[in-house]
Amino acid sequence: MPSITEERILDAARRVLCVNAGATVDEIAAEAQVGRATVFRLFKSRAGLLRTLGRRAILVTDQVAAEAAATAATATEALKAVITAVLGASEHYRFLGTAVELSEDEEITRAYDRQLSELADLVAAARREGSIRPDLPTAWVVAVIDGQLWATGAAVAKGAVGLLQAQELIWGTIMTGISAGKAIGYTNGE
Amino acid sequence: MPSITEERILDAARRVLCVNAGATVDEIAAEAQVGRATVFRLFKSRAGLLRTLGRRAILVTDQVAAEAAATAATATEALKAVITAVLGASEHYRFLGTAVELSEDEEITRAYDRQLSELADLVAAARREGSIRPDLPTAWVVAVIDGQLWATGAAVAKGAVGLLQAQELIWGTIMTGISAGKAIGYTNGE
DNA sequence: CTTATATGAGATGATATTGTATCATGCCAT
DNA sequence: ATGGCATGATACAATATCATCTCATATAAG
Known part of the structure; x- marks a missing residue:
């Protein structure tokens, strides 16, 4: 306790x-x-503190993500809910981005890989529902989502945007980007 | 020399x-x-090496971005060219993401802020050309681009995607997202 | 061949941090 | 009040790294 x-x-x-x-x-x-x-x-030691902190981060993120996913009827909705919820928990894992010692910790890195793998599964399911561009590699989509979570988490921490606003914006940004065009389709915009 | x-x-x-x-x-x-x-x-010292390295990173990124911008006729094209070019130089600045000592270096942080500020100017110009969603805060757009650059740079370094492929995908992903829908408009997708 | 220069290996001192141990203090329950 | 307990301050040893210095070696130029 x-x-x-x-x-x-x-x-x-x-x-x-x-x-x-x-x-x-x-x-x-x-x-x-x-x-x-x-x-x-x-x-026990500095490393022990860091490890406890890392495990906490993973537990919290897992829990938040699982709760979010449970409320959704479709994979696409689950993806949206998970992204929004995980962004809300960014303060709990954000230190991991620069924590050098933990990037060499087997347990932490394995857990992070597992989370990315679960995210990839969710993306694949959403793709089967027809909501994800079929020509994009899943690895790319995962990188985009992961990157967006880190970046907007940092922006919130810096105070550039509020958390609520970020949670409102992130799904739309990931899905339809920042372009003002309404029917751009699959081209690269050139 | x-x-x-x-x-x-x-x-x-x-x-x-x-x-x-x-x-x-x-x-x-x-x-x-x-x-x-x-x-x-x-x-002179470890710090000296780090500082030289940091200055290099900034110089290279500035130069690459300036060259890219020079080739473009519109702000939107310049934005695309800069993003693509900077992604290509990510190996030169990527270490800055975790370099603890340099995050406290006045010169480096000021330069990074300046680069983000210039990026914001470019985004604002592209917005005036009508290519950026007018309802998105500029700070948000900048965070999205910055985050996408860091994330895809990391993905390339990890080998998840090739650099050339990443350079082909990043602009489209930033502009129109990952959604398969063609005319989603400004809603948040719900 | 000789000289100058750059280098690698290693010794050395200075400093910072970790981790342990000790001791005095304040607080809480009985 | 008093005994137990968690805490804070401090001292201490051990360790790691920085930074400097010396010296032997190699390499190139003259």
Whole structure:
């Protein structure tokens, strides 16, 4: 059972690591308004803290995505719901983008690959429903969605757009782009 | 005038830092097949090497973007050309995404902000030409383009798609999305 | 052949961070 | 009040990395 202090440290670590991926235990403890010794007492080591944080990120994202998918009747709706929901949870995983140590952690990378694989399945299902351009490689579509999630998550964190606005815009942007043209079809726009 | 050795070190640093943002001078020197002392001789310090690398990235990106823009007759064409060209140069700046130390470097962050600002100007000009959805905030459009560049650059580096294919797909994806629908208009797809 | 220069290997000192241990303090329950 | 417990501050050792220095070697120019 995670204590209040534990939660405060985890939250602080998330915040600090987003800004400074190489943050020391000192800085994390300071952000959490907690002594450095407490961090080492509750988490075995810095790596342990990072690992806990990484597992949390994966759990939260999985859960949010699963809940979102459960509400949808079609794969396309599920895709939209998942994208919107995951964007809402970006604060929980955003630090992973720059967390060097975790990019070498087997468990984390495997979980991330699994999530991308599940996303690919969802994309494939939506494609079968006829809502995804058939000429685009699935890997490309997945990269686009993943990239859009990271980018708009960062934009929200920076304050460039609000989270609610981003959640309203992201699906439309991914699906129909930013073009003002209404019937562009499959050309590359040239 | 940068020596051959200098170039080898810079190239090696780019490669290593993409994989491991916290790479030590030892690792960089090893990748460059060069003694560690040589790195310190040619660049004053690790920070100096990083700064040189960062400046290089900005210079190359600026130059590539300027050349691309020069070939275009309209802002929309310029936007397309710039996006395609910058994607092609992603290997030169990709390490910046995880380079912790440089995210605190005034010169680098200012330059990056300037580039985003220039991109915003280009987007605004394209919008005046009627090619960008008028209801989308410019900040959002810029975030989308920036995110797409980072994401597809990463996908190319990972080998998920080829560079040429990515360069063919990115403009179409940004402009008209991944939807199979031909006349979706401005709704959010619900 | 000799000299100058660049290099690689390694020693060395300085510094920062991790992780452990100790001790005093404040708080809570009994 | 008092005993137990979590905490914060601090000291400490261990380690890693940076940065400098020295020296031997190789390579090219004269």
